[in-house]
Amino acid sequence: MFVNVNADRARRPRLVGELSTLSPVQIxxxxxxxxxxxxxxxxxEPADYVYQVAEGAVRSxxxxxxxxxxxxxxxLVGDIFGLENGPAHRFTAEAIVDTxxxxxxxxxxxxxxxxxxxxxxxxLSMTTSNLQHAENHMLLLGxxxxxxxxxxxxxxxxxxxxxxxxxxxxMYRRDIADYLGLTLxxxxxxxxxxxxxxxxDFIGQTQRQIxxxxxxxxxxxxx
Amino acid sequence: MFVNVNADRARRPRLVGELSTLSPVQIxxxxxxxxxxxxxxxxxEPADYVYQVAEGAVRSxxxxxxxxxxxxxxxLVGDIFGLENGPAHRFTAEAIVDTxxxxxxxxxxxxxxxxxxxxxxxxLSMTTSNLQHAENHMLLLGxxxxxxxxxxxxxxxxxxxxxxxxxxxxMYRRDIADYLGLTLxxxxxxxxxxxxxxxxDFIGQTQRQIxxxxxxxxxxxxx
DNA sequence: CGAAGTATTGAGACGTCTCAAAATTAGTGG
DNA sequence: CCACTAATTTTGAGACGTCTCAATACTTCG
Numbered sequence: 186m187f188v189n190v191n192a193d194r195a196r197r198p199r200l201v202g203e204l205s206t207l208s209p210v211q212i213x214x215x216x217x218x219x220x221x222x223x224x225x226x227x228x229x230e231p232a233d234y235v236y237q238v239a240e241g242a243v244r245s246x247x248x249x250x251x252x253x254x255x256x257x258x259x260x261l262v263g264d265i266f267g268l269e270n271g272p273a274h275r276f277t278a279e280a281i282v283d284t285x286x287x288x289x290x291x292x293x294x295x296x297x298x299x300x301x302x303x304x305x306x307x308x309l310s311m312t313t314s315n316l317q318h319a320e321n322h323m324l325l326l327g328x329x330x331x332x333x334x335x336x337x338x339x340x341x342x343x344x345x346x347x348x349x350x351x352x353x354x355x356m357y358r359r360d361i362a363d364y365l366g367l368t369l370x371x372x373x374x375x376x377x378x379x380x381x382x383x384x385x386d387f388i389g390q391t392q393r394q395i396x397x398x399x400x401x402x403x404x405x406x407x408x
Numbered sequence: 409m410f411v412n413v414n415a416d417r418a419r420r421p422r423l424v425g426e427l428s429t430l431s432p433v434q435i436x437x438x439x440x441x442x443x444x445x446x447x448x449x450x451x452x453e454p455a456d457y458v459y460q461v462a463e464g465a466v467r468s469x470x471x472x473x474x475x476x477x478x479x480x481x482x483x484l485v486g487d488i489f490g491l492e493n494g495p496a497h498r499f500t501a502e503a504i505v506d507t508x509x510x511x512x513x514x515x516x517x518x519x520x521x522x523x524x525x526x527x528x529x530x531x532l533s534m535t536t537s538n539l540q541h542a543e544n545h546m547l548l549l550g551x552x553x554x555x556x557x558x559x560x561x562x563x564x565x566x567x568x569x570x571x572x573x574x575x576x577x578x579m580y581r582r583d584i585a586d587y588l589g590l591t592l593x594x595x596x597x598x599x600x601x602x603x604x605x606x607x608x609d610f611i612g613q614t615q616r617q618i619x620x621x622x623x624x625x626x627x628x629x630x631x
Numbered sequence: 632c633g634a635a636g637t638a639t640t641g642a643g644a645c646g647t648c649t650c651a652a653a654a655t656t657a658g659t660g661g
Numbered sequence: 662c663c664a665c666t667a668a669t670t671t672t673g674a675g676a677c678g679t680c681t682c683a684a685t686a687c688t689t690c691g
Contacts (some may be wrong), residue, residue, distance in 0.1 A: 208638055247547045249631040255550040257413055270536035275543055302521075305528045312535045319542035320498060324470045326477040326549035327589030331679070352598035358638065366550030368680055391688065392638060408472040554647070581670065591648055596671055616656095616669095 216287050219280035225267070228277045232269035234288045238262050242355035245276035246363065253352045254365040258318060259356065261346050261352065268311060282355050293342025329408075334365040335375035336406035343397055354393045379403075437511050442503035447488070451500045455492035457511045461485050464507025465578035468499035469586065477589040481541060482579065484569050491534060505578045547588045552631070557588040558598035559629035562608065571617055577616045602626075 216239060219225055225236065228247065236243075243260040250343060257276055260266040269291075298305040302386060343352055354361075358369040365372065376395075379385045383404040388394050392403055397403060439462060442448055448459065449472060454621075466483040478506055480499055483489040490501060492514075521528040547559055562582060578585075581592040588595065599618075602608045607625040613618050620626060 188417040198462060247543070249547070249551060253631075254550040258584040265598075270533060275540060299525055300527070302523075302528065305525065305532070309532045309535060310493060310529070310540060312532060316535060316539040316542060317498060319546060320470070320480055323480055323542060323545055323549055324549065326546055327478040327586075357636095360527060363509070369637095370639080370681085371679060374679095377639070399447055408474065408476075502690070527672095592670080593649085593672085594647060597647095 225278040236267040239285040242281040448501040462508040465504040499525040
């Protein structure tokens, strides 16, 4: 930490590697800790920093004037978020649980990108990943049933946070619902349905630890 | 047309200008014409070209296995589409009406971007625009009512295709519905409702020419 | 063990979808 | 220009899925 981005380039790994492979980080300016529920940045606030989740989990969302909320993405350990092209953030970001993030000044990133085509390529690649996720999520929100949405959610989380073993979801039902365009009751009913069908198990003492018993059963629901 | 991108750079305007301001185009390899309904490229086909609408209109969509369709975007005159970072297209693109598109080989674009940071910046900027649109559309699909969706659609089309005067929608109700995550009947009912309220007028002999009588009435519905 | 927060379950309301019919528009050839 | 047909849009009525509101159960944490 605290290594200036303008330091001798030979002394640190390429930025490209740090951004795209999330290898050990050296250019990040500092770490910050946020308590569960704390806001990291607000929608339309100036986007001066780019963030990476070191520990915990983050939700990014938009609000309508009457409080309806749409979560656009969950950011898990290793994920980079808050990267903007324009001057302001387009989402509000909040810590879902106690969370540690790393920050890098956005300007320094852009300066590096200016000089280094491979870094610029990485920024584009990250933006493209976000776009791809959003495109798939539009299909989910516009055309899938509640059961299909929950199945897709479980597969996504399984892929992203439990390479092997139990999936411990960091978020409440309400967050899942606002991510999937449903109510928390409908999410709960869909999970119960999947449980009854033997496709998932709840384990331990908490309803937020889930074991996928039948991934192909889920995948079938994901059309 | 037919000017090679590797031709003497002094002889043509900067690529950056052509891409971002859509000024008169010289680097495009060729033009193609597609009949109404014709497929321009399919989902997961190799993405060898980037396209610009010269005349007409295009829809980009994804399908579920049982035929449910989500249109991710409409591309109108001047819009660039089919720009990918990975090897394949992520949508199917079809001509909504008889359409003329300009093509440029993707590789040549990337070669220019490699050498020219400003062009690379433009590619990022275009991808960011697409991302921003998708983010707003997620909010619409996840959390807005049918009336709000249709209102938002009309405001978007008004902004994009009728700088002054009548809005002549190129697409059918079904396309609007698949863009908004509704059925065509629900779209039709919402339009009738807006008509009764005096917010929009249908004019001429066709229901696809619409005049906004009360933009602020629409904007209010758009929360 | 008690209290607060979270999740599940139930019953009815509501909005959108489905299916069907009528109305309107667009296209074609006389 | 009109008649005829096909395609699209509108409108209606009922079905269905999700939402709302409420009660109960479970989990967490002091």
